[in-house]
Structures are given as C-alpha cells and as structure tokens.
Amino acid sequence: MQKFIVVRGQFFNLAAGLARGEVSGPPVQPVWDREKLGPRDPPRVEPPIGEFLRLDKGLSPYEQDIGPVVRASFDVSDACLDRFKKELLDRSGSSFTTFEALGAFMWRAKIKATKIPGDEIVKYAYFLNIRKLVKPPLPPTFWGNACVPIYTKTSAKDLVEKPIWEAADLIKKSKRHATDEYVRSYIDFQSLHYAEGISAGKDVSGFTDWRHLGHSTVDFGWGGPVAVLPLSRHFLGSVEPCYFLPYLTASVGKKDGFKVSITLRESAMPAFKAEMDKFGRGDFGFS
Known part of the structure; x- marks a missing residue:
C-alpha cells in the first residue's frame, strides 16, 4: 500500500508561472517537515483501521489475476447528475454530494459487471485531504503529502440488491x-507493519476526484493541457480505479459536467458501459 499520495496542482501551476516568467518564486516559502505526520512514540493503532487493513507479506494487492484490463472514459452532465441526486433525496430523505452519489452508482455498476459472488466483501476506497483535519492543522506552507485512505465495505449481494442510496450512505458515513x-492510527499502523505487506484485500474499488486540483489551468506558455490522465492503474490497493476528471481549457464545448475514467477488466467493460449508458439516459436503476 502506498503510504501517502497527493497530486499538487499548486506545484504544477507554480512551475507553469515560473516557465511563463510571471512569478519569481512561490508566494510562501514551502516547508517539508515530515515530523508533522510522523508516528507517535509509542505507536498506537485504534479502530477502525483493523477493519479494513490486513497483513499479506509477499502478496501485493496489485498482483490479482483478473485478466486483461481496458480503460474507458464517460461524459457526465450536470443536468443528469442533478436529476440523480434529486431522485436520491426524494427516495431516501438524504442529500448526497456528487462524489457520494455518482461513486455509489459506479461502484454498484462495477460490481454488477464483474459478477463478483454475492458473499464476497467489496470495498470502496478514496483519499481524504487531512490538512485541516489533523490537530494542529498543517500550515499552508506545508507542501508534503497530506492524504490518507478512507474505506467502507459491504457484501457484493447487498451492494447490488439493496437500494442505491444505501451505498451512497455508506460512502457518506465513512467520512x-x-x-x-x-x-x-493509520500512520502508526504503517510504521509498525510497512515491511510486512499491508493490504486492503481484494475487490477494492479505488475512487478519487481530480476535478478541483488545478490541473485544467496549468499553462506553461503554450496553452492549457489537452488531456490529464493517470499513468498507473494501481491505486489505493485497486487494480481497477476510477477518476473524476475535469474538462480542460483545450476541451472546446465541454463546459458542462465532467468526465470519469475507469480501468476495468476487459470481460466486464461491455456490461459496465451499458450501465453508464442507462445513467446518461436518466435510467438510474431505482426499483
């Protein structure tokens, strides 16, 4: 498992400003004080870390044999999302963010498409920014990695058969x-067991939201980016991750909504595409 990962749009935009000759340096002097996020002495691991992480020495979560994989992107319109979230609110009485609502739909669609046995435990994983969460909060000058993974889990059967707002609620409550x-506790667990092989197990669905990281505005002097995509398909212990991506400055006519990119085993992609097509038509699978 990766200890910490963060993509710093702040750094990219600063580098682009330097390349254009518009800035001479960072607005505040960055610091790299790793002790701010170091393990405690002595380390102490409290629940619920043990519910989601385990030790699998010698077995990488990225060595799962799922056959060939493919990547696909899907456009998601604001209007479609608004209808979906309103329907969730009307049926459940709870409001959900875009990440919770669409994440639940795609998590469920993925598990349906991959035909995972109903008694298997499946997990939803995502990174959370902890800059304001830790005590004391990290200063704005801290440019180091500052994210930890958050998990939720359920059985494949419950995810597919129960109302979809229950999946969204699982994601919401995981926060x-x-x-x-x-x-x-997460940092302490890593310090105690990193060499022993930390894993979240199999059937982990890694989701992350890149829409607000500043990638779409990076300009080194020849215009905005044409595409921003993850290079690796290994993320959060998942070999089939999903990214919410912004439309970029070079994407003419794509100002509404955003796109999602997902890596999936080739055998499951046709069924997953069918689910996403239904979503685009407003068929959200409510019973």
Missing part, C-alpha cells in the same frame, strides 16, 4: 472516520 485519531 465519520476522518478524525485526527484515525490519521494518527
């Missing part, structure tokens, strides 16, 4: 784990 103690 309750986001406390200073959770962060410190």
Whole structure:
C-alpha cells in the first residue's frame, strides 16, 4: 500500500508561472517537515483501521489475476447528475454530494459487471485531504503529502440488491472516520507493519476526484493541457480505479459536467458501459 499520495496542482501551476516568467518564486516559502505526520512514540493503532487493513507479506494487492484490463472514459452532465441526486433525496430523505452519489452508482455498476459472488466483501476506497483535519492543522506552507485512505465495505449481494442510496450512505458515513485519531492510527499502523505487506484485500474499488486540483489551468506558455490522465492503474490497493476528471481549457464545448475514467477488466467493460449508458439516459436503476 502506498503510504501517502497527493497530486499538487499548486506545484504544477507554480512551475507553469515560473516557465511563463510571471512569478519569481512561490508566494510562501514551502516547508517539508515530515515530523508533522510522523508516528507517535509509542505507536498506537485504534479502530477502525483493523477493519479494513490486513497483513499479506509477499502478496501485493496489485498482483490479482483478473485478466486483461481496458480503460474507458464517460461524459457526465450536470443536468443528469442533478436529476440523480434529486431522485436520491426524494427516495431516501438524504442529500448526497456528487462524489457520494455518482461513486455509489459506479461502484454498484462495477460490481454488477464483474459478477463478483454475492458473499464476497467489496470495498470502496478514496483519499481524504487531512490538512485541516489533523490537530494542529498543517500550515499552508506545508507542501508534503497530506492524504490518507478512507474505506467502507459491504457484501457484493447487498451492494447490488439493496437500494442505491444505501451505498451512497455508506460512502457518506465513512467520512465519520476522518478524525485526527484515525490519521494518527493509520500512520502508526504503517510504521509498525510497512515491511510486512499491508493490504486492503481484494475487490477494492479505488475512487478519487481530480476535478478541483488545478490541473485544467496549468499553462506553461503554450496553452492549457489537452488531456490529464493517470499513468498507473494501481491505486489505493485497486487494480481497477476510477477518476473524476475535469474538462480542460483545450476541451472546446465541454463546459458542462465532467468526465470519469475507469480501468476495468476487459470481460466486464461491455456490461459496465451499458450501465453508464442507462445513467446518461436518466435510467438510474431505482426499483
């Protein structure tokens, strides 16, 4: 498992400003004080870390044999998302963010398409920014990695058969784990067991939201980017990750909504595309 990962749009935009000759340096002097996120002495691991992580020495989560994989992108319109979230609110009485609502739909669609046995436990994983979460909060000058993974889980059967707002609610409630103690326990768990092979197990679906990281505005002097895509398909212990991506400055006519990019086993992609096509037509699978 990766200890920390963060993509810094702040750094890219600064480098682009330097390349254009518009800035002479960072607006604030960055610091790299790793002790701010170091393990405690002595280390202490509190729940729920043990519910989601385990030790698999010698077995990488990225060595799962799922056959050939392919990557596909899908456009998601604001209007379609608004209808979906309103329907979730009307049926469940709860409001959900785009990440919670669309994440639940895609998580469910992925598990349906891959035909994972109903008694298997499947996990939804994502990174959470902890800069303001830890005590004391990290200063704006801290440019180091500052994210930890958050998890939720359920059985494949429940995910597919129960109302979709229950999946969205699982994602929503998982944010309750986001406390200073959770962060410190995660760091301590890594320090204690990193060499032993830390894994979240199989059937992990890694999701992340890149829409607000500043990638779309990076300009080194010859215009904005044409495309921003992850290079690796290994993410958060998942070999089939999903990214929410912004439309870029070079994407003419694509100002509404955003796109999602997902890596999936080749055998499951046709069924997954069918689910996403239904979503685009407003067929959200409510019973």
